[in-house]
Amino acid sequence: MLIYVNDKEINLNENLTITQLIDSLNLNIESTAAAVNKEIVPKAKYAEFILKDKDRLDLVTIAPGG
């Protein structure tokens, strides 16, 4: 299936969870927050949240700012 991660197209296997995706991208889950199709997903749900074809996933963290 095709999903968009931070607007970038990524081809993934079916039935992948947010936790699995974060792991596959080598990101630190402790400092990552996620929204799917602009809806915030609580961190406690990452392990059970299954991504669907054409989902738009935003993965955020802290960045420099004033």
Add this chain to the structure above:
Amino acid sequence: MAIIPNNHLTTNFEDKLKIGKYSFKSRLIVGTGKYPDFVTMQKAIELSGAEIITVAIRRIDFEQKENMLSFIDQDKYTLLPNTAGCFTAEDAVSTIRLSRELGIFKTDLVKLEVIGDPKTLYPDNEELLKAAKILVKEGFTVMPYIIDDPIVAKKLEDIGCPVVMPLASPIGSGLGIRNPYNLKIIKETVSIPVIVDAGVGTASDAAKTMELGVDGILMNTAIAGATDPLNMALAMNYAVKAGRLAFLSGRIPMKLYASASTQMEGIVF
């Protein structure tokens, strides 16, 4: 090479900045933007003496190899997420809710800014008030960035913000205080702390701002954009302390004519 801060530069009284249920020794809050690298950022923060540092919430940059968090000692500093770049109440509220899901912030302090115009970066008061109401209700300690408008400041106090943060001049402009009288009026209008956020260009601006009697200053560009950010961070550290002490000490009134410092009694010729 920066000068080592003098440890004797401390006051012998309790003079803490209180924001809601939190209190801080430093009255300077610094941003983390615009530094050439994270090591410079880390050193500048340390030299500024700040205890609160602002950060943005952004999409992960997959090309970025360094983790910003590893340059910030969270036992030493309070991280303050901001809503920079948000133009609607909805976006600002979503950004703060998303920041909460990060699970890395140890307080519920948030810096709320809702921008109304990209050129001046002035806030949209209507959207700001809307966002502040929602976030206060959700239990956040909301620190709103505002224009130097006493009416908006009062409304935000009434909503439940424990601090207001009026600008001195536009963000990143370095113009210093454009309207010191309004800052004084805001200070007299609200009974919550007033932190001047944005516009400071150099150390004298910071000292003058503190001499007005405001409770603190938040700055980023003035330090990060300086030719030597480390020494400027130290200069701002001193300037905020100097301005605060001068304010508390009560300056002499200004007079048109001279008043001799040396007594005339005992003069020989």
